[in-house]
Amino acid sequence: MDPFIFLFTLFLIILAVGILRSWQIDNVKELKYSILIACRNEENNLPNLFKALSNLNYPKDKFEIIIVDDASRDNSPNLINEFCSKTPNAQAFYLQNKSEEYLGKKAALKLAAENAKFDILLFTDADCFPQPQWIKSYNRYFSDKTGFVVGSYIEKNVGGIRKFGNKLSTGIYASTIGLGIPFSAAGTNMAVRRNVFQQVNGYETIKHNISGDDKLLLKLVSKTSWKIVYNSDEPVITKVSSSNAHQRNKRKYGKFTMSSLFFQILSIIVFIFYLYLAFRLFFFQDWLNVILYMIGASLFWLANIRKHNYGFKLIDLLYLIIYPYYLIYYSIIGITGKWEWKN
Numbered sequence: 001m002d003p004f005i006f007l008f009t010l011f012l013i014i015l016a017v018g019i020l021r022s023w024q025i026d027n028v029k030e031l032k033y034s035i036l037i038a039c040r041n042e043e044n045n046l047p048n049l050f051k052a053l054s055n056l057n058y059p060k061d062k063f064e065i066i067i068v069d070d071a072s073r074d075n076s077p078n079l080i081n082e083f084c085s086k087t088p089n090a091q092a093f094y095l096q097n098k099s100e101e102y103l104g105k106k107a108a109l110k111l112a113a114e115n116a117k118f119d120i121l122l123f124t125d126a127d128c129f130p131q132p133q134w135i136k137s138y139n140r141y142f143s144d145k146t147g148f149v150v151g152s153y154i155e156k157n158v159g160g161i162r163k164f165g166n167k168l169s170t171g172i173y174a175s176t177i178g179l180g181i182p183f184s185a186a187g188t189n190m191a192v193r194r195n196v197f198q199q200v201n202g203y204e205t206i207k208h209n210i211s212g213d214d215k216l217l218l219k220l221v222s223k224t225s226w227k228i229v230y231n232s233d234e235p236v237i238t239k240v241s242s243s244n245a246h247q248r249n250k251r252k253y254g255k256f257t258m259s260s261l262f263f264q265i266l267s268i269i270v271f272i273f274y275l276y277l278a279f280r281l282f283f284f285q286d287w288l289n290v291i292l293y294m295i296g297a298s299l300f301w302l303a304n305i306r307k308h309n310y311g312f313k314l315i316d317l318l319y320l321i322i323y324p325y326y327l328i329y330y331s332i333i334g335i336t337g338k339w340e341w342k343n
Helices: 003-019 046-054 076-086 106-114 134-138 160-178 194-199 215-222 242-253 261-284 287-308 315-336
Strands: 033-039 063-070 090-095 120-125 146-156 190-193 227-239
Touching: 003 160, 003 261, 003 287, 033 046, 033 106, 033 134, 046 076, 063 076, 063 106, 076 090, 090 106, 120 134, 120 194, 134 227, 146 160, 146 215, 160 227, 160 287, 160 315, 190 194, 190 215, 215 227, 227 287, 261 287, 261 315, 287 315
Parallel strands: 033 063, 033 120, 063 090, 146 227
Antiparallel strands: 120 190, 146 190
């Protein structure tokens, strides 16, 4: 038995234990939320977003919707204005030009946060469709000590390997938070207390990163005494455009430098492990150690399936072998090359 592969298998089992940790609280309160959405050239997605927002099952006086158009060049501003004029608890703001100081969508989200009136800032994107019980689900995770809640998401209109990667990401979010070492979050579904957002100075220290309004914000909060928890309930559905899939993968997996030193070192170890595993298989036909790895990987995957109510597919066993190399490929080109924001 190879010691490196044995230790990595043990690492996967520990991650599986982290996934299964429950963060639900007993003393559930009906909190108040400000939903923040940045929009840029999303005219094709806005009708579905507005339908989803209109179907949210939560008292209208206990949540507000703030949409900021980030210098769209299409019909998004008109659609936003029409929706907000018909929705009493929604308001819109419009940026005429893209900010050169707050990169990505941070300028829009900053403006939204500055105009929020409720205690919890709840984030999603313009190409997402929250489920009716979405807001309500967060009540089960905000204790008095909770500062940040990471939510789950499901990508729509994606192929098998991309869908597997989506599920793997949520598993990593859940496991690392469960172990007390939060790795990342998705801006499609997350919530932070407004006073915690203000405590870390919002996006001020991370404004020059074109991405990272989710991952880097989580990193800032992790340095405080506030608790970070994971909400696997009511995942937000996000519509992925196939036209920018390559750039999206580079952007998603090329955030190595945004991670803490601990996760950078861990990522390098994981990278070396999978190269080593392939080396052992192709040059020594070391199937015994591959089987050992698959046991650990399968336990991690079964824990992830249970946590998120994913259905088991036999092809997932194949993806457990090949996906790490897909991830390594996009991580390398995402780190070493340039990648584009949506538009």
